[in-house]
Amino acid sequence: xxxxxxxxxxxxxxxxxxxxxxxxxxxxxxxxxxxxxxxxxxxxxxxxxxxxxxxxxxxxxxxxxxxxxxxxxxxxxxxxxxxxxxxxxxxxxxxxxxxxxxxxxxxxxxxxxxxxx
Amino acid sequence: xxxxxxxxxxxxxxxxxxxxxxxxxxxxxxxxxxxxxxxxxxxxxxxxxxxxxxxxxxxxxxxxxxxxxxxxxxxxxxxxxxxxxxxxxxxxxxxxxxxxxxxxxxxxxxxxx
Numbered sequence: 001x002x003x004x005x006x007x008x009x010x011x012x013x014x015x016x017x018x019x020x021x022x023x024x025x026x027x028x029x030x031x032x033x034x035x036x037x038x039x040x041x042x043x044x045x046x047x048x049x050x051x052x053x054x055x056x057x058x059x060x061x062x063x064x065x066x067x068x069x070x071x072x073x074x075x076x077x078x079x080x081x082x083x084x085x086x087x088x089x090x091x092x093x094x095x096x097x098x099x100x101x102x103x104x105x106x107x108x109x110x111x112x113x114x115x116x117x
Numbered sequence: 118x119x120x121x122x123x124x125x126x127x128x129x130x131x132x133x134x135x136x137x138x139x140x141x142x143x144x145x146x147x148x149x150x151x152x153x154x155x156x157x158x159x160x161x162x163x164x165x166x167x168x169x170x171x172x173x174x175x176x177x178x179x180x181x182x183x184x185x186x187x188x189x190x191x192x193x194x195x196x197x198x199x200x201x202x203x204x205x206x207x208x209x210x211x212x213x214x215x216x217x218x219x220x221x222x223x224x225x226x227x228x229x230x
């Protein structure tokens with residue numbers, strides 16, 4: 001399967017600051033990436049679909065001005081949490097959409113733990 | 118609206134026991150995927166089932182896709198502490214062409230030595 005990395009793996013920041021999370025596809029050119037957030041012992045919640053070279057598509061209830069997504073290349077998508085607040089503390093996970101000859105599969109990064117103080 | 122319901126939500130068993138986790142829906146899915154996620158890590162794909170009635174085996178894990186493609190199960194034989202984690206089922210969203218996945222809420226499994 002495809003290999004996906006995320007950076008940083010964990011970050012602690014003060015309330016009001018902005019935090020950028022990188023998602024890299026190391027061995028696959030990904031035109032589509034997804035950003036999720038996950039609370040402890042809960043399932044994944046899709047935040048947005050990131051498309052290379054175009055604007056991201058956000059899920060209902062996710063503020064596009066707060067969670068800025070940039071997918072400028074086929075191997076990199078970034079999520080910037082602007083003016084972070086304690087309620088933004090969560091586990092953020094990205095995935096890439098990879099297709100073999102038969103089906104499409106999402107491959108996930110290792111996640112980024114964000115703690116806003 | 119497509120929904121995936123997983124049961125049980127939590128499961129704590131002793132090493133060596135067998136267990137089954139269920140993923141059910143009232144909607145038909147073209148395929149279903151099972152993931153395992155360990156604390157602090159991203160989900161890792163275990164298997165994709167595509168054909169109704171399909172059974173796939175991955176060592177001690179057996180995955181089954183219902184004949185009507187509305188449900189799936191994961192059976193673990195002789196569970197080991199290394200099987201501990203969150204098991205998630207997911208299936209493609211049939212609406213539109215956005216390739217999003219519908220996710221179950223997960224089954225949190227703890228295997229005690």
